[in-house]
Amino acid sequence: xxxxxxxxxxxxxxxxxxxxxxxxxxxxxxxxxxxxxxxxxxxxxxxxxxxxxxxxxxxxxxxxxxxxxxxxxxxxxxxxxxxxxxxxxxxxxxxxxxxxxxxxxxxxxxxxxxxxxx
Numbered sequence: 001x002x003x004x005x006x007x008x009x010x011x012x013x014x015x016x017x018x019x020x021x022x023x024x025x026x027x028x029x030x031x032x033x034x035x036x037x038x039x040x041x042x043x044x045x046x047x048x049x050x051x052x053x054x055x056x057x058x059x060x061x062x063x064x065x066x067x068x069x070x071x072x073x074x075x076x077x078x079x080x081x082x083x084x085x086x087x088x089x090x091x092x093x094x095x096x097x098x099x100x101x102x103x104x105x106x107x108x109x110x111x112x113x114x115x116x117x118x
Contacts, residue, residue, distance in 0.1 A: 001080050008073035015066035022059035026052050 033048035 001076070001083070005073060005076050005080065008069055008076060012066050012070050012073060015062050015069065019059045019062035019066065022055045022062060026055035026059065029055060 029048050029052035033045045033052060036042075036045035036048055
């Protein structure tokens with residue numbers, strides 16, 4: 001579960017990086033468009049303007065997807081924390097009867113084991 005959480009965090013960072021890259025490319029295309037207009041090359045300017053618009057839309061799509069993945073990551077993180085609390089409550093606060101009292105150390109080891117894996 002924590003491995004999934006790490007992968008989601010990595011995906012969010014990757015999507016944000018891709019968004020910034022698209023924004024840089026958009027600025028470059030705008031500059032090319034401006035140069036083409038100054039030179040009187042309207043067809044070239046139109047192509048560069050279309051590329052700039054495409055890059056801007058792509059950057060927004062990357063940010064949208066990053067926000068969605070971040071929301072999923074937060075839900076997974078909440079589930080991991082809830083599972084740890086549930087395990088601690090189950091093993092620590094349930095009453096021991098006489099035949100389980102000798103298993104106290106086993107229960108503590110089990111709590112530590114389950115909370116480190118979860």
